[in-house]
Amino acid sequence: MPYVHNTLERLRKSSPAQTEFYQAAEEVLECLRPLFERSPYYHDHSIIERIVEPERQIMFRVCWTDDAGRVRVNKGYRVQFNSALGPYKGGLRFHPSVTSGIIKFLGFEQIFKNALTGLPIGGGKGGSDFDPKGKSDAEIMRFCQSFMTELYRYIGPTTDVPAGDIGVGAREIGYLYGQYKRLTGRYEGVLTGKGLNWGGSIGRKEATGYGAVYFAQNMLEARGDSIKGKTCLVSGAGNVAIYTIEKLYEVGAKPVTCSDSRGTLHDPRGVDLALLKELKEVKRTSLEAYLEQHTEASYTPVDDYPTDGHAVWRIEGDVAFPCATQNELTEADAETLLGNGVTCISEGANMPSTAAAVDRFLAARIAYGPGKAANAGGVATSQLEMAQNSSMQQWPLQKVDARLKEIMANIYKQCADTAEEFGEPNNLVLGANIAGFRKVADAMIDQGAV
Ligand code: NDP
Numbered sequence: 001m002p003y004v005h006n007t008l009e010r011l012r013k014s015s016p017a018q019t020e021f022y023q024a025a026e027e028v029l030e031c032l033r034p035l036f037e038r039s040p041y042y043h044d045h046s047i048i049e050r051i052v053e054p055e056r057q058i059m060f061r062v063c064w065t066d067d068a069g070r071v072r073v074n075k076g077y078r079v080q081f082n083s084a085l086g087p088y089k090g091g092l093r094f095h096p097s098v099t100s101g102i103i104k105f106l107g108f109e110q111i112f113k114n115a116l117t118g119l120p121i122g123g124g125k126g127g128s129d130f131d132p133k134g135k136s137d138a139e140i141m142r143f144c145q146s147f148m149t150e151l152y153r154y155i156g157p158t159t160d161v162p163a164g165d166i167g168v169g170a171r172e173i174g175y176l177y178g179q180y181k182r183l184t185g186r187y188e189g190v191l192t193g194k195g196l197n198w199g200g201s202i203g204r205k206e207a208t209g210y211g212a213v214y215f216a217q218n219m220l221e222a223r224g225d226s227i228k229g230k231t232c233l234v235s236g237a238g239n240v241a242i243y244t245i246e247k248l249y250e251v252g253a254k255p256v257t258c259s260d261s262r263g264t265l266h267d268p269r270g271v272d273l274a275l276l277k278e279l280k281e282v283k284r285t286s287l288e289a290y291l292e293q294h295t296e297a298s299y300t301p302v303d304d305y306p307t308d309g310h311a312v313w314r315i316e317g318d319v320a321f322p323c324a325t326q327n328e329l330t331e332a333d334a335e336t337l338l339g340n341g342v343t344c345i346s347e348g349a350n351m352p353s354t355a356a357a358v359d360r361f362l363a364a365r366i367a368y369g370p371g372k373a374a375n376a377g378g379v380a381t382s383q384l385e386m387a388q389n390s391s392m393q394q395w396p397l398q399k400v401d402a403r404l405k406e407i408m409a410n411i412y413k414q415c416a417d418t419a420e421e422f423g424e425p426n427n428l429v430l431g432a433n434i435a436g437f438r439k440v441a442d443a444m445i446d447q448g449a450v
Contacts, residue, residue, distance in 0.1 A: 004029045007048050018101030024108050025052050031433035034422050047441045056080040060150040064143045076147050078126035079107040084443035088124030091165030096131040112436030113372040116411045117380040132167045144175035152183045163192040163382045189389030192382035201385035203400035209243025211377015211408050216346035218412035219367035228252040233317040235259045236324035237280050240348040244321050257312050262286050264311040267297035309333035316340045323348035331356035338364050347371035373415050373432040380407045
């Protein structure tokens with residue numbers, strides 16, 4: 001398939017150093033080969049050349065003043081990748097590791113994820129290399145206000161609707177929204193993840209984690225198995241990880257781990273969810289403090305991690321939920337997980353497994369749910385927030401949760417049916433990429449060469 005190869009070569013040359021973007025593009029394009037063989041008209045419309053190129057990339061300077069009165073500078077980004085299916089939709093990430101390549105990889109993944117939800121949303125992503133850690137509330141507010149002072153020109157409820165991601169939770173969304181309203185004078189659904197008493201959707205905060213568990217349930221049930229009674233490994237200790245753990249308890253599983261950028265916690269009796277929420281959502285402190293109340297738990301600092309991977313994946317369990325960040329699960333980790341008998345991986349984070357780790361999971365034929373399918377519950381519920389905002393309604397939790405469950409079941413079915421259609425049953429990576437791509441590509445063809 002020369003044009004897949006040629007497009008990847010061109011990307012490698014035109015986007016040097018954007019390794020995560022290249023990794024994501026390579027995975028998608030390689031999976032599409034059987035589709036292109038069957039449907040050569042995608043080539044005639046130059047769809048792959050167009051789909052790997054963002055419609056628009058905005059980069060801007062963000063100046064803000066710290067508490068000592070010093071002017072600080074960060075980079076701001078918004079990538080509006082593809083609007084074939086609807087307004088751009090995707091989160092904002094505030095983390096020192098953010099680069100244009102990271103935002104581009106996340107925006108690219110978002111296109112196919114959003115398509116899989118079946119809802120009218122295009123793909124986008126944004127963020128900054130700003131580090132919220134160690135900053136006062138006033139500094140966070142000034143940063144968010146400055147960020148929005150530039151971003152507000154490019155977003156709107158029918159053009160581009162950002163949400164949260166790493167480092168952007170309810171507090172940051174509040175400050176961003178307040179500044180948007182002040183600049184435009186409009187009270188409208190321009191951001192999702194808002195507070196419940198000012199336009200947010202019940203269930204949005206929980207949706208990504210809950211959805212990742214629903215996706216695991218779908219995968220296991222299709223194999224005649226169940227999540228009930230399973231010991232689960234979770235990485236991360238943020239929004240996605242916390243609500244994955246909450247839902248795991250609700251469905252009768254036992255989550256025994258979580259982790260943050262400083263270390264990994266293992267509580268063989270099951271993670272104390274109330275304490276975890278207090279440490280991470282209220283006190284914003286290290287997981288090590290957990291040991292003060294639970295002496296049976298153990299804590300491994302990052303310095304003691306294995307050189308070829310992450311301590312969390314060296315612990316024994318049945319099902320794994322990577323919920324922290326990209327490339328946090330290496331090939332060596334995959335080997336250990338498989339050796340320990342893990343039968344199911346459901347990715348709450350975006351691209352948490354390296355390409356070599358994914359190959360291991362696929363070769364072992366375990367139930368493997370890639371992030372763009374398994375964590376799509378968050379963006380799906382963001383779209384439900386947009387629907388509630390535009391109709392000036394607030395739905396009850398039962399309605400939101402029932403819709404989320406139904407959407408996750410549909411995503412699973414699309415991925416599984418498409419994998420079957422292309423002769424690779426159980427390969428949900430192939431299924432997710434082809435099913436998501438087809439929807440976007442068909443819409444792009446209908447809308448002409450724009
Ligand atoms: P949060 O900021 O709430 O939490 C992130 C967690 O991961 C924190 O515990 C953080 O540790 C840890 N972490 C972040 N970066 C690193 C790193 N480089 N090394 C080790 N640990 C790290 O983010 P979310 O929970 O919202 O997001 C987690 C993942 O889920 C991301 O991949 C995100 O893109 C994805 N996602 C999020 C959605 C959402 O709705 N929020 C939707 C779909 C996907 P520490 O506390 O020490 O910083």
